[in-house]
Amino acid sequence: EVQLVESGGGLVQPGGSLRLSCAASGFIFSDYPMNWVRQAPGKGLEWVSHIGQTDGPTYGDSVKGRFTISRDNAKNSLFLQMSSLRDEDTAVYYCVRDLHFAFDFWGHGTVVTVSS
Amino acid sequence: QSALTQPRSVSGSPGQSVTISCSGTSSDVGGYNYVSWYQQHPGNAPKLMLYEVTKWPSGVPDRFSGSKSGNTASLTISGLQAEDEADYYCCSYAGSFTWVFGGGTKLTVL
Numbered sequence A: 001e002v003q004l005v006e007s008g009g010g011l012v013q014p015g016g017s018l019r020l021s022c023a024a025s026g027f028i029f030s031d032y033p034m035n036w037v038r039q040a041p042g043k044g045l046e047w048v049s050h051i052g053q054t055d056g057p058t059y060g061d062s063v064k065g066r067f068t069i070s071r072d073n074a075k076n077s078l079f080l081q082m083s084s085l086r087d088e089d090t091a092v093y094y095c096v097r098d099l100h101f102a103f104d105f106w107g108h109g110t111v112v113t114v115s116s
Numbered sequence B: 001q002s003a004l005t006q007p008r009s010v011s012g013s014p015g016q017s018v019t020i021s022c023s024g025t026s027s028d029v030g031g032y033n034y035v036s037w038y039q040q041h042p043g044n045a046p047k048l049m050l051y052e053v054t055k056w057p058s059g060v061p062d063r064f065s066g067s068k069s070g071n072t073a074s075l076t077i078s079g080l081q082a083e084d085e086a087d088y089y090c091c092s093y094a095g096s097f098t099w100v101f102g103g104g105t106k107l108t109v110l
Helices: none
Strands: A003-007 A010-012 A018-025 A034-039 A045-051 A067-072 A077-082 A091-099 A102-106 A110-114 B009-012 B018-023 B035-040 B047-050 B064-069 B072-077 B086-093 B099-101 B105-109
Touching (some): A003 A091, A018 A091, A018 A110, A034 A102, A045 A067, A045 A077, A045 A091, A045 B086, A045 B099, A102 B035, B018 B086, B018 B105, B035 B064, B047 B064, B072 B086
Parallel strands (some): A010 A110, B009 B105
Antiparallel strands (some): A003 A018, A034 A045, A067 A077, A091 A102, A091 A110, B018 B072, B035 B086, B064 B072, B086 B099, B086 B105
């Protein structure tokens, strides 16, 4: 059974940093591109970042230059390092597997709140 | 990376069909056959319902179908059931390993 379990969310002040993690199991992690997708309270979904097996990472315009995605295939883990956080980064962050340019499995999400 | 345009809400009675549109540009919806649709019930993570415009992931009933014409994609749900009441999001690949979502549509089953 595919499982994606996010962790690392919490309350952080504007301008602060946070590192999200996602533990993957039930599939060969290194075979799949991975993504982060977020959802602000009461709002829609927003694609945040992508990392493939060989292609370089990519980012949405709203986080480019502030967020860094990475992966550790030996530990079946995906990460998102977030810095210079803003109020508008407050959201549930989902770890998502990529298949055929769609998002086929989602974690339950981790909540990030940016507030002073 | 402008969001795709979806109607804010649609509704239908049990057994009826509803269609949700998703409008983009030639740089996303119109440029690639990589449109996907997601269902999200309150408090839950989204669930993939269709990918590559018309394909079903395992376990998704064929009451859900997709199509695309030009820069607009559509999701049709036939034989509406109470459990179909949820938010629906379209998503399109936009090139260079970037994606864009629609704003979401709330489906109400009357």
